[in-house]
Amino acid sequence: MITLRPAAERGHANHGWLDSRHSFSFADYVDPAHVQWGPLRVINEDRVAAGQGFGTHGHRDMEIISYVLEGALAHKDSMGNVATIVPGEVQRMSAGTGVTHSEFNYDSAGTTHFLQIWILPDRTGIAPGYEQKRFDAADKRGRLRLVVSPEGAEGSLRIHQDARMYAGLFDGAESAALAIAPGRLAYLHLVRGRATVNGHPLAAGDALLYRDEPQVEVEAGQAAEVLVFDLPPAGD
Template sequence: MKKTLYTADSRGYANHGWLKSHHTFSFANYYNPERIHFGALRVINDDSVAGGQGFGAHPHDNMEIISIPLSGSLAHKDSTGNEEVIQTNDVQIMSAGTGLRHSEYNGSKTEAVNFLQIWVFPKERNIQPRYEQKTFDPAQRVNQWQTVVSPDKDSGGVWINQDAFFSLATLENGKSLSYSRKLEGNGLYLFVLEGEVKAAQEVLKRRDAVGLSELAELTIEATADAQLLLMEVPMELPS
């Protein structure tokens, strides 16, 4: 097993007034040569956007972009004609493919929105851009994994152009939960959204994370009520 610890306080931070953002990996003005990516996982931004504010239209290509609201709502608009609002318990994905433009604004004029913006390198380049979002029942992830992103279109999660799987769980204090790697060669990235757990011989608190490779199964024990995001991603990037 290979292990990399990503503590909450070691992340990059940017405060633009209307936007407060923590960067797990190098992004914008934050650069750390040891924090470029974890396998196919390129960006994890923990963003808080003030009411009535947001990101104006900007381009992307050849990236899988996942947004997960943690509180509040996010208004989305893109050049493929999609105009949606995503809220807590929703997951949104865009396959930027050959290229698109999109904007993301706080869906409220007064309340802040907190969401994760996650980028994953694609499996196949230059596909036709696509958009998808789904709402997930939080009751279906209590003390169990709920698949929210998957390359298997029958999994119930949103589809991703990569051999990657994202799962959410709400783990009650004192409970344990195991995760079995789905594809050999993939790595596991455990991100503690809230609470505290023990995993891979580490105590992980709110917004701490650990990246693990060469590991087939991970067991997690909650030492307080916890909310978890586990991302299984290829460790080898396409040539």
């Protein structure tokens, strides 16, 4: 079964300094039909205004992934990490027993556009951790490049959950397929552009939820960027 989640049906919050679209229930957006998909709990598409950001705040027992599309996101946390995330880079922060951090757009004119992704860990109470890596466009061109996994396979970021995240760029005749093992779930989010996925024409912000399907098939991209999540069922 493949279920379409149209971009226009996502939750929306505009705080002036922050314009955010929520794929799952988040903050004041409550949608019982879209709370999580397996352990995938949050995909927020955030646009942070120039000179603005998230002040210091706390998290615990969550795997948090930041995927920057435009601009730059300055990060500072209680583990002593100070970094800037730019397009092509992916950051993973394991909140574990508890961590505080801030995220800021120091550009005086441009907006920072990024995806904030939360995945529930397979166990609670782990030590907090941080990792950041670059994945060049050439490495994602016409394929689904593994960027997050439980083993840190193929140079990917390591998370504490049996979940994998792939990123790909597609134009024209480029295509790729990702097998889904029996009993597992998948979730595809079209970050930008257009593409046909398992026969569904998608535009930026659209998503597909997979259950009992053999594979994800991406083709006919038009400046398309996609994220695909290979996930265990909820409770596993």
